[in-house]
Amino acid sequence: MDNTTQQIVNKYNFKFSKSLGQNFLIDDQVLRDIVTGAEVNNDDFIIEIGPGVGTLTKELLQVAKKVCAIELDKDLIPILNEELKEFENFELVNKDALKVNFDEIIGEEKSVKLVANLPYYVTTPIIVKLLTEGYKFKSLTIMIQKEVAERIDAKPSTKEYGALSLLVQYYCDTELVRKVSPSSFIPRPKVDSSVIRLNKLDGPRVKVDDEKLFFKIIRASFNMRRKTLWNALKSLGFSKDLLENALQECDIDPKRRGETLSIYEFANLSNCIHRYK
Structure with missing residues (x-):
């Protein structure tokens, strides 16, 4: 029954x-x-x-x-x-x-x-x-x-x-x-x-050089949603030069907010920051 x-x-x-x-x-x-x-x-x-x-x-x-x-x-x-x-x-x-x-x-x-x-x-x-x-x-x-x-x-x-x-x-x-x-x-x-x-998926959607760094950048970008990407990433202790170089190489405007970035842009940014570290 x-x-x-x-x-x-x-x-x-x-x-x-x-x-x-x-x-x-x-x-x-x-x-x-x-x-x-x-x-x-x-x-x-x-x-x-x-x-x-x-x-x-x-x-x-x-x-x-x-x-x-x-x-x-x-x-x-x-x-x-x-x-x-x-x-x-x-x-x-x-x-x-x-x-x-x-x-x-x-x-x-x-x-x-x-x-x-x-x-x-x-x-x-x-x-x-x-x-x-x-x-x-x-x-x-x-x-x-x-x-x-x-x-x-x-x-x-x-x-x-x-x-x-x-x-x-x-x-x-x-x-x-x-x-x-x-x-x-x-x-x-x-x-x-x-x-x-x-x-x-068979593997991660995007290729990242440092997974921990990738997710750290994502978390920082959303911790204070109204902050610009520049201010959010500065809170992680990256130098001004490093951030300027990485954002310029990725063609990402530092005034953008994290919530506007796609997963592919986050991966690209993470890999650029990883290279300049």
Whole structure:
């Protein structure tokens, strides 16, 4: 018998944890759209973070080769084991996803996709971890706060564009799958959500000589958005001569603001500064 999220919550008298940011999906159409948007097939090894009571997990298990769900809340472990006991392709890990070595979970799997309704409070740290630690995901299809999805997908010279946009777009192509209203969850969040898919590129979008410097320049350029590029970069301690030479070589006006630069311009600027250092 198929149990709805609400029925499972009632059956086990489950109490939602505010501190863990628990909002469980109750909309079947959204569940189907996530699975379709992630393009899950029977060759795929799926990692799910924050499975809740297993509603999305069950949809994934029916189409994927295997699903490994990572759940921090120990109160949900017996519920998940009971509700999904019929599936031989299900694995459950009771850990904090921010502390997991995903290589140990992935092992020799070839086609690895992450599909998750991420708790809002850990969205950015999880995305940063998954992208910067070199795990071999093909894609990440995640439901996150709508504003964060818009920041990830943003283009230069928009108010949403920032360091997170550039970090994600350095590693991935981005694609908004759909919006999700608060009424699709229990308990209802106070904000709208979006499902976004991040397709990993074969290698970084731009070639940079010093990755740390590249991201340092990006962060400084957005730390105080209203500052000119000149003033933002001066705060990193670069000499006046170095900055003048680098900006001139890159043909970038020092009066421009960081939010107007494309990822290619940031890469070029970073490489010029690296050469003059």
